[in-house]
Amino acid sequence: MVSEMVGIIEGIIFLIVALVLISFAILSVVTRDIVRAALALIISMFTVAAVYIMLNAQFLGVVQILVYVGAIGVLILFAVMLTKKTMGRENND
Template sequence: MVAILDYLASFTFDDLTSLARFGAFALISLVIIVFSLLVVISRDAVRASIALIVSLFSVAGLYILLNAQFLGVVQILVYVGAVGVLIMFAVMLTKAETGRGPYVR
């Protein structure tokens, strides 16, 4: 959290590069907020897991933007790669049947 506040305090908007970096930071932050809310409010588990994967990718992009490339790569490999795929397979394999059974009216 302190690194993000230091990053925001370092903007001077003197050149086009810092303005582009601030725009990228704002866009990635907005994507993180929107997809994190979708994870929480989604009723379908598959859509929630896809929104979680997009949110975790965005966090990796934020790490890379903060010059922490190693953390960004680890975020993609561990969380998006392993945890995201594990959640997707768990949701797909435990999904209940939607067909009509003999006792369904």
């Protein structure tokens, strides 16, 4: 009885994490603001790490966080910040 309840709870948590992953992955592709796209990509990488940890692959989850979120996420954000792009509207009156 208890093991069935634990399995149901794990399934519900996995479903929630998967929905968050899918929504942020779609958001990172669809959005026009490049900073929001980069942040959505980083959040989706975190949720992939959560899926790895839920599948009992802790090493892959930690590597996902260290390599992808830590290194590549910071690299993307620095590239976005160093790219000269105007924010907001400019009035040329």
